[in-house]
Amino acid sequence: MTAPRTGSAAASARPLPARDGASSEPASVYVRSLIRSQLRLGVTYALGFVGATTVFVLAIVLTPVLDETFVWGVPLSWLLLAVGVYPLAITVGVLYARAAARNEARYRALTEAP
Incomplete structure (x- = not known):
């Protein structure tokens, strides 16, 4: 659960348990x-x-052509590992945060139901 923002209208309107x-x-x-x-x-x-x-790592390891291809003096497989994992991590993080917020919204809907 996330802490409510103190200045928001939703935080002040929410009833205490x-x-x-x-x-x-x-x-x-x-x-x-x-x-x-x-x-x-x-x-x-x-x-x-x-x-x-x-x-992702297995695809890079099983493709030996990537080790033979160099970009700016660095093997392409290294660049893919260095740059490719970050978008994956950010995507998973954003999707998780959205799903966790949905869970919390459902919880609030249950607890605030009349």
Whole structure:
């Protein structure tokens, strides 16, 4: 979960969770569900990143022509590794952040429902 921005209207309009015993049980169930969902999401994206990186590296290793091709005196395979993994990492990070925000929005919708 992310911390609310203190100056935003949504942060000030959001009701605080009740502290009595009657409503704490559903709230704790929702929080545990959110934690499990975020953990599952994180593991899924981490495994996807590792898998995609492995495929990327194997494609470079199994293509010997890349080692024989030089760009600015550096083997093309090195350049692909140095430059190619960063867009993959950024893409996975952005997709994860969007999915995590969706999970949190669903959690807020459940907890703020009348």
